Amino acid sequence: MTHPNHIILYVEDAAQSARFYAQLLDKPAIEAMPTFALFLLDGGLKLGLWTRQAVIPAATPVGGSEIGFTLPDDAAVDATYARWTKLGLKILQTPQKVDFGYTFTAQDPDGHRLRAYHVFAD
Known part of the structure; x- marks a missing residue:
């Protein structure tokens, strides 16, 4: 059986969203690139922030989660x-x-x- 361990939110600007979530979660991203940032949450779940325009295949509009x-x-x-x-x-x-x-x-x-x-x- 598979166990999901990673959630990705499509965002307009990964760097800007990473700054927001670093402040919200009170922890830094464990990975930070121009179009992607990754946070390790308590319990091991990972939260990824991916600039929508960089997603392949193309992503739907941001928001809504x-x-x-x-x-x-x-x-x-x-x-x-x-x-x-x-x-x-x-x-x-x-x-x-x-x-x-x-x-x-x-x-x-x-x-x-x-x-x-x-x-x-x-």
């Missing part, structure tokens, strides 16, 4: 909201309770959604 950030409790959701707001992220949804838990949604410079959340216990 969502990355989830699971947090340990509601206070961590609020703290992340405060940090991301201070970083200047575009906020699409302020912190609120929904069916599955407590969440808010922001957006990266390419329109990818960033959802921070704490799942309610059953």
